[in-house]
Amino acid sequence: MAITTHDTETEIQDRAILVSLVTDKIKRTGIDPELSLQELVQLAETAGVEVLDVLRQNKETPDSKWFIGKGKVEELRMAADGLGANTAIFDQELSGAQVRNLEEALDLKIIDRTQLILDIFAGRAKTREGIIQVELAQLSYLLPRLSGHGKNLSRLGGGIGTRGPGESKLETDRRHIRDRITELKRQLDEVVKTRELHRERRRKSGAVQVALVGYTNAGKSTLLKQLTDADVYIENQLFATLDPTSRVLQLPAGKEVVLTDTVGFIQNLPHDLVASFRATLEEVNEANLVLHVVDASSPMREEQMEVVQSILQDLGAAGKPQIVLFNKSDICRPEQLQMLPSGPGFLKISAFNPDDLTRITEMIADELAGDTLTFRIPGDRGDLSSLLYRVGEVLEQNVEDNDVLYHVRLNKEDYGKWSYKLAEFVEQE
Numbered sequence: 001m002a003i004t005t006h007d008t009e010t011e012i013q014d015r016a017i018l019v020s021l022v023t024d025k026i027k028r029t030g031i032d033p034e035l036s037l038q039e040l041v042q043l044a045e046t047a048g049v050e051v052l053d054v055l056r057q058n059k060e061t062p063d064s065k066w067f068i069g070k071g072k073v074e075e076l077r078m079a080a081d082g083l084g085a086n087t088a089i090f091d092q093e094l095s096g097a098q099v100r101n102l103e104e105a106l107d108l109k110i111i112d113r114t115q116l117i118l119d120i121f122a123g124r125a126k127t128r129e130g131i132i133q134v135e136l137a138q139l140s141y142l143l144p145r146l147s148g149h150g151k152n153l154s155r156l157g158g159g160i161g162t163r164g165p166g167e168s169k170l171e172t173d174r175r176h177i178r179d180r181i182t183e184l185k186r187q188l189d190e191v192v193k194t195r196e197l198h199r200e201r202r203r204k205s206g207a208v209q210v211a212l213v214g215y216t217n218a219g220k221s222t223l224l225k226q227l228t229d230a231d232v233y234i235e236n237q238l239f240a241t242l243d244p245t246s247r248v249l250q251l252p253a254g255k256e257v258v259l260t261d262t263v264g265f266i267q268n269l270p271h272d273l274v275a276s277f278r279a280t281l282e283e284v285n286e287a288n289l290v291l292h293v294v295d296a297s298s299p300m301r302e303e304q305m306e307v308v309q310s311i312l313q314d315l316g317a318a319g320k321p322q323i324v325l326f327n328k329s330d331i332c333r334p335e336q337l338q339m340l341p342s343g344p345g346f347l348k349i350s351a352f353n354p355d356d357l358t359r360i361t362e363m364i365a366d367e368l369a370g371d372t373l374t375f376r377i378p379g380d381r382g383d384l385s386s387l388l389y390r391v392g393e394v395l396e397q398n399v400e401d402n403d404v405l406y407h408v409r410l411n412k413e414d415y416g417k418w419s420y421k422l423a424e425f426v427e428q429e
């Protein structure tokens with residue numbers, strides 16, 4: 001037996017065949033199954049899996065017993081035998097019974113997309129909060145599928161699908177898992193409270209918050225590093241960042257904001273994971289401004305942007321002022337660049353171009369400073385005049401007949417809050 005010098009867990013190299021079943025339901029979602037499969041390859045490689053082959057099937061509905069058709073199961077067995085695979089990874093979520101049936105029929109470890117993502121997260125979590133959140137998500141995923149995990153998990157040991165809660169916990173009964181979930185939720189509540197206190201302090205200090213959000217691998221951490229010299233983990237792999245990191249960013253004219261990097265999003269992000277990571281993602285809700293970082297060079301750019309918008313919606317942050325940063329312009333083809341929307345709120349950038357970094361900070365400053373509007377306030381509405389002084393910066397005021405014309409700089413968020421009172425007094429240009 002070979003003796004290795006590093007004492008990591010017993011690494012069994014996962015050699016996998018990826019499987020994608022395209023059903024009518026999936027076709028209706030509009031998600032391109034081929035792109036999804038490409039992403040599954042990246043996910044598998046990020047998890048340290050060697051991808052040997054990919055099998056596809058079109059079928060109206062999934063087979064209740066095998067998920068894929070019986071004939072496909074046979075094809076999978078032959079491919080696995082021929083290539084020496086020990087794992088099959090499915091691009092769609094499987095039921096516990098399907099996992100058990102496939103494991104027994106094929107003598108392979110059976111993993112689905114959700115489990116693969118959870119596994120990557122488990123390998124990444126560093127902070128107490130991250131670790132609790134991942135374990136919570138894994139157990140919530142596992143609980144309804146408990147009977148689905150057969151002998152293979154324990155027989156094969158290590159590798160994907162077995163990190164995190166661990167083998168011994170997999171074998172404990174549902175009751176233990178439920179107790180553990182309750183305990184984890186309690187611990188998470190505590191962490192959340194501490195985070196709340198930090199936020200409260202930041203709010204009181206009046207610090208303006210700006211959050212970097214976007215699809216995984218878009219370049220969020222790279223931008224944080226380039227803009228603030230932060231020492232953060234950057235990798236060309238999915239979910240490099242798990243825990244939010246905040247740094248002070250200097251804007252032109254000396255103003256400072258707090259810039260926060262967040263966990264990346266992905267399509268079909270496991271629901272349990274989103275729920276568990278709510279505490280972390282709350283950072284986005286606190287932001288005064290959202291920087292939506294997009295990998296403009298990705299063939300999945302539009303789909304990825306939609307995924308991000310829909311997760312922002314779920315978080316209740318879709319209405320926040322947003323700047324879209326089309327990143328990686330240095331590796332875009334000219335026709336890709338031409339197709340990108342431009343105008344206010346959009347920037348085409350490369351995180352490695354210093355001029356672009358300046359343009360980003362200028363746009364942040366502009367966005368936070370807001371627009372200049374003119375209000376015509378009747379002379380007897382002193383309440384509205386003082387409101388304007390309170391929420392905006394009055395640049396000029398002139399009396400005209402019985403009205404006062406106010407020239408005011410207001411940021412969108414503040415204006416949004418008071419527009420129900422102020423909108424009818426805005427002067428059209």
Ligand SMILES: Nc1nc2c(ncn2[C@@H]2O[C@H](COP(=O)(O)OP(=O)(O)OP(=O)(O)O)[C@@H](O)[C@H]2O)c(=O)[nH]1
Nearest residue numbers: 216217218219220221222235236239240241264351
């Ligand atoms: N060519 C090019 N590569 C970039 C640019 N910005 C980031 N990258 C690369 O893209 C990869 C991902 O960058 P990260 O900053 O880790 O991406 P992220 O959005 O933080 O990803 P997660 O934390 O995984 O969600 C790294 O290999 C970066 O070097 C860019 O403007 N141009």
Ligand SMILES: [Mg+2]
Nearest residue numbers: 220221240241
């Ligand atoms: Mg990152």
